[in-house]
Amino acid sequence: MINTMVRENDKKTNSSVERIPGGIEVKQLEVFYGGNKILNGINLIFPPGKVTAIIGPSGCGKTTLLRCLNRLNELTLGCKVKGQILLDDENILEMDPMLLRRRVGMVFQKPNPFPKSIKENILYGIKAIKLKCDHDATVKSCLEKAALWNELAGRLNDSAFALSIGQQQRLCIARSLAVAPEVILLDEPASSLDPVSTMKLETSILAMKGEYTQIIVTHNMREALKVSDYIAFLYSGNLIEFGETHKIFDNPVRQETRDYITGKEY
Amino acid sequence: MKITAILALIVSVLALILGWLSLAVTSLEAYPVPLLGALFLTLVVLFISICISHKETKPSIIIFAILALVSAIILRALPEYLHGLNINGVIHRSIISALLLIGIGVPATCYSLFYLLGATPRAYEISRYPLLVFPIILVASAYTIIIFKIIATGAPQVSWSLIITPFKSESWPVEVWQNGWPNFVSKSTLQIGLLNSILGTFLLMVLTSIISLPVGMGIGIFVHQYAGQRLGGVIRFSTTALRAISGIILAITALSLLHIVNGTLHRTFLNYLIQGFGYYPNGTLQIGRSSFLFASIFVSLLVIPIIARATEEGLNSLPKDIREGSLAIGTSEEHTLTHISLPWCLPNIITGLVLGCAEAAGALSIIFLMAGTGQLGVNPLSETTSLAYFIFDSRFGAQMGDTVQTYMGSYQYAAAFLLLIITVGLTVLAMVLKNKIARRYKAI
Amino acid sequence: MPNKVQKMQKTIFKKRKSKISAIKTITFIMAFIPIVILVAIIISLLLNSRTAIHTGGWSLFSAKFDASSRLYGLLPAVWGTFLVILVAMIIAAPVSLFLAILANDFSIGFLGTAVRWALGVLSGIPSIIFAAMAPVFFASFIWPKFAGKGLTETALLKIAQYSTLPLNGSTLLGGILLSLLIIPFLSPLMDDAIKSVPHTFKEASFSLGADRWHTLINVTLPSAISGISSALMLGILTALGESVIVAFAVGFEADKIPVPLFDILKKTAPLTSSIVGFSAGGFSPIQNGALLTSIGNFAGLILLVVAFVFLGISTYLQIRFKKRFIP
DSSP states (O other), rough: HHHHHHHHHHHHHSOOOOOOOOEEEEEEEEEEEETTTEEEEEEEEEOTTEEEEEEEEETTSSHHHHHHHHTTTSSSSSEEEEEEETTTTGGGGSSOOOHHHHHEEESSSSSSOOOHHHHHHHHHHHHHTOOOOOOHOOOOOOOHHHOOOOHHTTTSSBBGGGGHHHHHHHHHHHHHTTTTSSEEEEESTTTOOHHHHHHHHHHHHHHHHBBBEEEOOOOOEEEHHOOOOOOEEEEEEEEEEEEEHHHHHHHHHHHHHHHHHHHHHH | HHHHHHHHHHHHHHHHHHHHHHOSSSTTTTTTHHOOOOOOOHHHHHHHHHHHHHHOHHHHHHHHHHHHHHHHHHHSSSEEEEEEETSSEEEEHHHHHHOOOOOOHHHHHHHHHHHHSSHHHHHHHHTTTTHHHHHHHHHHHHHHHHHHHHHHHHHHOOHHHHHSSSOOEEEEEEEEEEEEEEEEEEEEEEEEEEEHHHHHHHOOOOOOOHHHHHHHHHHEEEEIOOOOOHHHHHHHHHHHHHHHHHHHHHHHHHHHHHHHHHHHHSSSSHHHHHOOEEEOOTTTEEEESSHHHHHHHHHHHHHHHHHHHHHHHHHHOHHHHHHHHHHHHHHHHHHHHIIIHHHHHHHHHHHHHHHHHHHHOOOHHHHHHTTTTOTTTTTTTSSOOOHHHHHHHHHHGGGTOOTHHHHHHTTTTHHHHHHHHHHHHHHHHHHHHHHHHHGGGGGG | OOHHHHHHHHHHHHHHHHHHHHHHHHHHHHHHHHHHHHHHHHHHHHHTTTTHHHHHHGOOOOGBGGGTTTEEEHHHHHHEEEEEEEHHHHHHHHHHHHHHHHHTTTTTTTTTHHHHHHHHHHHHHHHHHHHHHHHHHHIIHHHHHHHOOOOOOOOHHHHHSSSSSOOOOOOHHHHHHHHHHHHHHHHHHHHHHHHHOOOHHHHHHHTTTOOOOOOOOIHHHHHHHHHHHHHHOOOOOOOOOOOOOHHHHTOOOOOOOOOOTTOTSSSSOOOOHHHHHHHHHHSOOOHHHHHHHHHHHHHHHHHHHHHHHHHHHHHHHHHHHHHOOOO
16 A cells, blocks of 8 residues: 555555555464454455455454454454464554555444544545545545545535435545555445335445455345355354355355355345 | 312412511511411311312321411511520521411421312423422522622623723822922822723633643543543542532641742742742832642632533543544554544534633632732732622622722622623533533434 | 755744744643642641740630630631521522423423523622621521510510520521522533433433423432532532621621531631631631631641532532443
8 A cells, every 4th residue: 555655656546556555464363352262263265356245143243353354343442363364465463554555445333523523524634644645536436436526526625414324334445545545344234224225235346346445244145145245154253155246156065054155035 | 169279379479578588578477477377267268168078088288277367476476586595596486477478488388289189180280380490599599699689780880991990099109399308209090990800810720720620631632532441440530539529628738838939949939930020110029929830720610620521521431433443544542532432522622612611711719829919010920800899809808908998899789790700601611512512422 | 855845844844843842831820820729729728827826726626716715716617607507508509400300391482491591690799799788687587486576575575585686697697698699600510411411311301201390300310320429519619708798697606516516606707707707807806817827728728628628529420420422
């Protein structure tokens, strides 16, 4: 990402640069909250440029795993992490968390735009790291990628709170794109949205394939089927199965996976 | 039946009004007894009509009727003044009659209201209102008296010249030649005005704000962001304790601190800064008890808790996921604090500051004990007066040996009026700001 | 990774580290100022009371304050505080509660908002204003009712066996004015306590057919009791520290405990105005400056202890109040 940042600096444009998304490799990850063991030795590879969906029943550790990837889990007291997480062969757990979070962005379950204008929301990250770039062009390209440009073109100075929930969520995506991350984490992004907004969201995710590595946690099997290339099934803190989406859906190897998927089909 | 209820209602309301007036005036002594008798009669009539129409006997009405009769008889028998038990006064009969009238009038009103409205459960609710409302009316009339008195007496006294002219009362010896020999005669000027009191009040507010704003915000930020559970609790407790300690304890502590300062730093620059100094018109140096600057440090101790709590509340009101969102982009905690959290709680802080200024304007104990005479003009480095002090001095000045008290006393209400405008104005401003803050939550 | 990038990372890292220290240290220092000052106040009070304890000894707790016989009893002052707060609370507590009830459950239309606004405006009035009204209240209320205005000397002798009544102040006056000061402070606190009772309790009571009054007495008030008690403690705390009103209305002398103990028509200065009397000079008949200030500090210590007791009770009640509604 720093590569692209430096290159963008030189070129002063933001849209036509070759983006090299990073892949994440999780090795023997164990996570404890206080005395409870949440994740049990997870070994997983998130392929670069693809969308991986993490599915599983409530409480199986999906969100914990996701939050480990940008080290937001450290905000919770009493969290201990063992193992390795590699982003492009660099151990995340030894990096500066802030630099990590500029390479690994996150979209949350409940949209959380800042109490500022739309334009300032998107430019927030850029101003924070004092990146020199064309502000207007950045705002336009980020909003285009999040499928918001047509709706918000003339309203960039309005308050972000004035948008509908669906628009707010896509604004959060646009905001995390502004710092040009390599990986984007999505924590049940459509759970607060109505079907129309969900559809627009899924379109954005599909459009971002190839440019970004996306890891999405979801409860919705239909959504996993639609957007993801790979699926990881977690159960009680263990990785049960991992593979390409259509292979898992048509022919799950493990019984637990089969039960979960067929249960959700109803 | 309605007629009897209306009758009972009218009589009991009259009883209440009479009771209320009797608290204020002593000349209505002829009326309570007949009124209580009338109350007795109407309550009996009400009882009978309820027996007839509702076919139920309500014993409480009869009990109150009998109480009315008994109190009428007792009042008849009481002398005009009561004394006994070695108390320090003579109690006028009107107090007793007022208490009896109110004590019986309120339940009577409730009952008659109940039956007037048809004895439904809804009527039961409404008929309980007099019980709540009457004590409030009593207290509200006390407030009204105060406010009206101040406005009525003070407002006419306030003229433009009064506000503009500073207060000067100085006397100094002047050398006068008489018959070839020098003689010292005391020359004095007296000028009544409120300018330096007003300026002093504003100066106090400014100084207090300068000191308490950073400290209060720092406390709020620290407790919200960096402190753990227990440390945060300890700091919160001690900050509230600062408010719980009355101004007078702070004042005597400040006094003893002054003595220490005077002893150790005698005649150094810091000493003058803390102790306050100023120059008389003819150039002599005068050292006061303490400087206004030093006193305002202690007044700001009263204001700091207000601002700290306002900051903390503002920070708490920001939804947690917005903070997380800022962190997820890759900014540091401090950046989130300065760019997101603080701008968000800025209205809260301003509201707290406004309330704090209102408090500072009213602070008296510290100013009185340390820095109040204001003979040397309005100056943070010397004693400066404030409106509050003016009011205090105009009442107690004589006891302290101040002969101009008689002059100042006539402007006491003008000063009170001005102080009232300043403090109430600031408080109303703070309330309007609070309303505006509450509205922004509707967007979330 | 190219070297240029690594260098950039390091500078960002360093800049961030120094920024963290700056804000954290500054706020850390600020946050400890209240604690430091509290400790300093306690130490100062203790140190300054040494003279008083040496000279006075146990007589500090005696019931008479008479310098000529070397009795420096502070008990009358404590009793004065108790009396004045008692009177103030008897008036203020029910009225504040009624106001809070009126603003919440029994409000009709805009009544609740109007009450809250009025209370907000009144809360801004500083205590000197109430204190300045002491003579007015005295002349119009206390004097005619309790001190025999308009009576000639002979008439007074007949009734009361003394010919002149001490005028210009009494504990009753101080209590009334103090209650006027406290009500706008107490009422919003009780308002918060009643507001925090969850909707679901009241709705359950209504759905069973109870009317508002019954719900109030049997559901709302019992649930809000901790909050209301905590508010009362805070009100007492504010009344404890109030020196200006009592100085104007009751005076500065606390010589002896009034003989009928609850005689609120006498003037028994509470601790706060006694301290003013000791420290300001010219307000007390005793002339020994150093001893006086020391006694004043000791009285301040007593006041501090009492205040902390009430603060502790109030904090404890508040914690219990909050715990009640966590499922």
